[in-house]
Amino acid sequence: MTMRMISTLALAAASAIALASVPxxxxxxxxxxxxxxxxxxTQDELTKKLTKEGWTVRKSKVDGGCYEVYGTTPEGDRVEAYFHPVTLEKLYVGRRGEVLFRKQGY
Known part of the structure; x- marks a missing residue:
């Protein structure tokens, strides 16, 4: 191995360790x-509610104590949206860095 290869490997290893330590x-x-x-x-209840309203839900998960949904709105926008898990109230809808809706206080 050349010194350059050893140096490159050492840098790669240090980078991997640094990234692994980030929570x-x-x-x-x-x-x-x-x-x-x-x-x-349940997330299933949210999916049923949204489907009834004309949304297409591709994926949902829990994020930040909310339900996060990736889907398409009735208007045809592909979005990331957040809903309150107790009330299923819409809190936030965004599209590629653009905020389409944000409930006051959130």
Missing amino acids: ASATGVIKCKAGPVSGWK
């Missing part, structure tokens, strides 16, 4: 203080 966190555009999960409605 994972939610993207958390919105944070919900929703109480215990036992009081939440």
Whole structure:
């Protein structure tokens, strides 16, 4: 091995260690203080509600204590949206860095 290869490998190893030490966190555009999960409605209930309203839901997950949905609005916008897990109220809708809707206080 040449010194250049050793130096490159050492730099790669140091970078990997540095990245591994960064704690994972939610993207958390919105944070919900929703109480215990036992009081939440299900993601399936949210999907059914949104589908009834004309949304297409591609994926949903919990993020920042809220339900985060990736889907298409009734208007045809592909978005990332956040909903309160207890009330299923829409809190935030964004598209590629553009805020389409944000509930006051969130």
